[in-house]
Amino acid sequence: MMNTFSQTVSDASPDELISAAQQTTGILPGISAKVRTRDINVFYGAKQALFDVSLDVPDASVTAFIGPSGCGKSTFLRCINRMNDTIDTCKVMGSIQVDGRDVNDKAIDPVVLRASVGMVFQKPNPFPKTIFENVAYGPRIHGIANDKQGLERIVEQSLRKAGLWDEVKDRLHQPGTGLSGGQQQRLVIARAIAVNPEIILMDEPCSALDPIATAKIEELIDELRQNYCIIIVTHSMAQAARVSQRTAFFHMGRLVEAGPTEEIFTNPRDSRTQDYITGRFG
Amino acid sequence: MTEHTVRAFTEELEALGADLNRMGGYSEQALSDAITAMARRDAGLARTVIDGDKKIDELQREIERKIMRLLALRQPLGRDLRQTVAALKLAGDLERIGDLAKNIAKRALTIQEFDPIALTRSVERMGKIAVTQLKQILDTFASHEVAGAVSVWMQDEELDEHYNSLFRELLTYMMEDPRMIGPGAHLLFVAKNLERIGDHCTNMAEVIYYLETGEDIGTDRPKAVDPAMPPLPPPNSESSK
Known part of the structure; x- marks a missing residue:
């Protein structure tokens, strides 16, 4: 499968759901997350504030x-x-999806x-x-x-x-x-x-x-x-x-x-x- | 491990560990002395063990007070939380071991009145195994070596088997000579106490394993069959047909 994340709850076996719930990294395989972010890097001018953050929020x-x-x-x-749009020097890179839609679209x-x-x-x-x-x-x-x-x-x-x-x-x-x-x-x-x-x-x-x-x-x-x-x-x-x-x-x-x-x-x-x-x- | 930003917190946790080590030392001494008192018919030593139990009980109360204080004032988390809860459980096990040692010492005083019997030596051997296990688990606690906890956890079977064979031996003696029933019964209780001490060591091994790793040690421990217990019916013996 290209993208494990796109699996819906019904596709996942009980074991997969349990292992997803116990997942200690930010990514939750097998569960459709409300907020899905991948490789977020944020800069304030030259200063980098976030490094490669990938996190799913159920x-x-x-x-x-x-x-x-x-x-x-x-x-x-x-x-x-x-909200970071309101700061001129702030640059956000990476993918942020809410319900599968890219918020930076x-x-x-x-x-x-x-x-x-x-x-x-x-x-x-x-x-x-x-x-x-x-x-x-x-x-x-x-x-x-x-x-x-x-x-x-x-x-x-x-x-x-x-x-x-x-x-x-x-x-x-x-x-x-x-x-x-x-x-x-x-x-x-x-x-x-x-x-x-x-x-x-x-x-x-x-x-x-x-x-x-x-x-x-x-x-x-x-x-x-x-x-x-x-x-x-x-x-x-x-x-x-x-x-x-x-x-x-x-x-x-x-x-x-x-x-x-x-x-x-x-x-x-x-x-x-x-x-x-x-x-x-x- | 690095220290807490609040140094008093580190000190309080360390003090708790030191108290437990001290309590462990007392319990180990009590057990070892109780067995010696029984083997050598040393009434003085037996009385020392009986009187010394108060010290262990007091230490347990002191440890519990410190834990309540720590939970209320510091709200420990992560390893600190596991350490605090483990201390509470370990103090409970050590206190019970102290009680069982005291009980062995009391029986040592009673057995004195009877002629020495060879079986005392079997019980003594079993006692030495229990002391070794207790010592090993206390060392594990002090050194944070998880391997020691696993080793004690797996060893409990040895003590159980010893108890089972002692049980049969003592029954045989008592059947052959009714005068043996008195001392035999006392020795049987001593053996049972030692077997329970082994169980407390196993508990402590589980607690220390969880403290060090954050994981449960598991459930697949080898177990000896107790001859004094009737066999359990197989599970679902009817519905499985």
């Missing part, structure tokens, strides 16, 4: 990217929805891409508008809902999915920036959900939050993974262990090891992973 699960600062995990995350509008590949950042960044408008903005500009009732329904559904509805339903027309940090982060997640994404990228979504707000986001991530492909960059090993099913470890611009989270945290194969997760360098 759907309906949470994949955590861990690694020391500057290891390239955020750069890699930003390749998936072409000229025919793909990055704005449309970013609706289906939503992103949540470290610092909550609600628009300086009302809570309602924060969520309604996306569906309106993408033409997902045009009439008032449709829009209200989407806002309510998105806020409910983000676990925020009960806390804000009586003050939908107050500014989103007036919410607490944890509420703002859930508002931003509701905003991402409102445009029917398939993938949600989260870049250290809890690093500015207290433990209770963090627990609420993690609970939310766990619920959302039923329906979305979620990738989370985190500096907290404990958080990666708590929320993810697969973990990928990056170091100095390379993907060192990827595998089932339990394996990575109990029996990592690579000594660099071992050193990092046990706090021996970083």
Whole structure:
């Protein structure tokens, strides 16, 4: 077979599926991945930030990217929805496919891409508008809902999915920036959900939050993974262990090891992973 | 291995390893002394073993306290996690070995009242094998050599076979001379204790293998048939027809 990756789940034997689930490299043979990247190299001007990263990310699960600062995990995350396009000196090489479609295809509008590949950042960044408008903005500009009732329904559904509805339903027309940090982060997640994404990228979504707000986001991530492909960059090993099913470890611009989270945290194969997760360098 | 960025973490793990080595040393000494006490009818030595068990129990509690602290404060991962969980299990096995050695020492005191019998020597030989296995597994723990764990794991059969032949021998003696029933029964328990110590060594071998490699040692271990146990019916003897 030319390309083992194009096998669908039904083609793979149970043994192949098991071995795929236990795979400790980034590539998952025998399973159709939601995000498929091959040989990604990224340069910021003359400086190379990523080296030959090939990684598959399965759907309906949470994949955590861990690694020391500057290891390239955020750069890699930003390749998936072409956020790196916004940096002039940044050059991305290699193949990135979402559902089998090349995201760097000229025919793909990055704005449309970013609706289906939503992103949540470290610092909550609600628009300086009302809570309602924060969520309604996306569906309106993408033409997902045009009439008032449709829009209200989407806002309510998105806020409910983000676990925020009960806390804000009586003050939908107050500014989103007036919410607490944890509420703002859930508002931003509701905003991402409102445009029917398939993938949600989260870049250290809890690093500015207290433990209770963090627990609420993690609970939310766990619920959302039923329906979305979620990738989370985190500096907290404990958080990666708590929320993810697969973990990928990056170091100095390379993907060192990827595998089932339990394996990575109990029996990592690579000594660099071992050193990092046990706090021996970083 | 390189050190943790937080040096206190490395020190705490090392302290845990040192405690286990110390506990292993005590258990080995207790077992070896209990067997000598039985073979030489040395009541003083037997009492030393019996009193010394407290020290082993205390050390186990101390190790458990340290492990709780480590889990709560350091959240060990990877090899550190395997090491911490392994320490908990190893301390449990060593504590049991200490108890069994103490029990052997108690029986050594009882057997004193009877005339010496040749069979004590067979039990002594079996005891020496158990001491060797325990020593080997403790060395494996200290040296991180996985091969030692595999070797102990495979050897358990030897101790089981020894126990089985002792069991038959002791039964024969007891049937021939009813006065032998008392000391024979005690020796039988001593042999059973030694056989259990072998099982604990096997457990420890499995734990150390997992600690060092992250893998399970496997399931295909040679096993001797225990004559005191009724044979199990074959699985699915009816449905397999």
